[in-house]
Amino acid sequence: MARITSEAKETSRQRLLEEAAAHFARDGFDRANINSIAIAAGFAKGTIYNYFTSKEELFGEVLTMACRRAVTRYAGSPHGNSVRDRLAALVAADVDVLREQEPFMKVLIREAMGFRPDTYPIIVEHLAPFLDVLIEVLATGVEAGEIRNDRPPAQLALLFVGTLTMLYVQYWGSGGAWPTLEELPELALATFLDGAGT
Amino acid sequence: MARITSEAKETSRQRLLEEAAAHFARDGFDRANINSIAIAAGFAKGTIYNYFTSKEELFGEVLTMACRRAVTRYAGSPHGNSVRDRLAALVAADVDVLREQEPFMKVLIREAMGFRPDTYPIIVEHLAPFLDVLIEVLATGVEAGEIRNDRPPAQLALLFVGTLTMLYVQYWGSGGAWPTLEELPELALATFLDGAGT
């Protein structure tokens, strides 16, 4: 195997990342097993080290990729409409990513909750562009009078991300029973914008 | 004599549970180290096995205790006032528990985010009474017209717990920068009841 490599190698790398994401999502970093990941990807255990120098690096790459994919959801977000519509579009896009990349998203969220000093910076770094978009949308909303102006947009953005995350966690924790992925976007908006009070 | 002995034993057990909570909170289940926990509690490695049959069981006991303590926060909650006031009292009590039992709470939340089939049932089971109180308060609020009636109180309760949890996570994740524990109760209420919209 040589020469025609580069594409093939990239494919193998993707296969490994895919399986690694699935295993990290299911088992967490410590319980995930390098050997099992390799086998699941159709390789022997040594092969993984032709692509990643260590379990940590592999995890970091999965995380990086998860962040990257999560961020792309904002790429085509509409600009013209109301803040509610724009947020709705963002959440809809986000849930689509979740559907397609569930293991990666799960790793991301699971790890974000772990408070581990070696992974937290990775997440923060990669989530920054994501938050920036959100902040911009919310700041626009504040100017337009659609969003309450008693908090800085940066804090509002964190609350929004937190709300979304919490709903994902409940989705996973309930085994998909409630909320379902279908109702999740509307629920997120209502929870964040309207509150439960009358 | 028997009583003194068993009291002493209970004290030792508590010491072990405290230290175990601290370690599990800081390191997570897999990275926590039985030896370190024993040492920190002033015992040798082997002694832990006079109190708990395995690391898993120790963890389960920590979790159980965390749930039990968390639930006690509702014991003396006021009954007469508005839903907002009652929720405020609940959150205040909760944050007090958090302050005093931070490691236990951290273990609880951390584990709740892990979706692990062997620990999730424990959490759900122990959180049930906690949720019941909340559901009752919210149901009252719906009847009184203080809470929107477009969702079942059980779902509202989950949303409320989720909101609170998310704020704790951001508190820990930010190293206590935002939100602070002082502003957290008011923030939780505002977020849950009022929403960010105008």
Added chain:
Amino acid sequence: MARITSEAKETSRQRLLEEAAAHFARDGFDRANINSIAIAAGFAKGTIYNYFTSKEELFGEVLTMACRRAVTRYAGSPHGNSVRDRLAALVAADVDVLREQEPFMKVLIREAMGFRPDTYPIIVEHLAPFLDVLIEVLATGVEAGEIRNDRPPAQLALLFVGTLTMLYVQYWGSGGAWPTLEELPELALATFLDGAGT
């Protein structure tokens, strides 16, 4: 097993060091096998890590002990006689140590020839007192006119150690055929002091 430990533990440690020396002597650092050493000492592989934190440390301890033992040979060296007699006594003592601690000496010499940056300093450090004695003896000899004064005693000491080492190497290399341990001391003296010329 507890309480009466300390002596027993020291015994176990010695057993491990003894076997480690034998294995390092025979196989060298890289080919020596932690598992085999433990087994040979009558332990399971994990046990070695109750005594030494790593293979490197174990090796360092073996080396340190080899140096310590080697140096003791000079403890009772006679002071009154001629330089030749004093050197003879030193060599005789040295060969005695070799006989009793062959694996340790072999590790020492083998490693000294390996020029490895992580072990060379250990050897140099531990050999210093050893060289100091030698330098003192030779300096005395120079003053007494028994030793040529065209080289600093420090260099002469290195030449002497080198000569001795070289004879040990030939002893081991020849499988004990030539020189034998019996004739080695006299041979060392004659080689170092008299030379091969007429």
Added chain:
Amino acid sequence: MARITSEAKETSRQRLLEEAAAHFARDGFDRANINSIAIAAGFAKGTIYNYFTSKEELFGEVLTMACRRAVTRYAGSPHGNSVRDRLAALVAADVDVLREQEPFMKVLIREAMGFRPDTYPIIVEHLAPFLDVLIEVLATGVEAGEIRNDRPPAQLALLFVGTLTMLYVQYWGSGGAWPTLEELPELALATFLDGAGT
């Protein structure tokens, strides 16, 4: 065409041997890395196996070549003069080889000190002609009364080789500080022929 090809092949083989020598000299057999050797020689890992069947064989070839080169130093040694002069010429030639082929010489000496049953015979076998020349010179010296006759020339030859080797080791061990390559030949002769006594 065949010849050009085989010449090219021979060149590649030489390149590999040179790099292998450098790596074995620096890192020792076990720590030397097939991949690094190949890369350093401008090839990929696999290519080495077109020239040598295994790491062991490669090492054996390096050793063989080191011996072969070491032996050539005696080819043009002068015959007419005194033993001292002839030895001086031999050592001078030897040091020249050392200068030019340092890695090979280092491998040779390093390995000779290792007492390994699979490599020792190779060394002995290849050093035989080398020793024969030396024995002849020394035997002549004994007859001429220049060399003491209380030891067989074969033993004297071993002592001489040992003295030289020891000085090389000290040269490398001291990082070239003492002895320097310039003073080494004279030092070897003085040490071997004259001794340190008066």
Added chain:
DNA sequence: CATGAATGAGAATTCATTCAT
């Protein structure tokens, strides 16, 4: 009850070697 030495299953990692291209 407490101790801590001993255990050994399990996991990550290395690297010489193979072989399809």
Added chain:
DNA sequence: AATGAATGAATTCTCATTCAT
């Protein structure tokens, strides 16, 4: 001939658990 992806045996090290004292 050259390549380099794939392999898997081998090795070090960790740590929960046991048990004799």
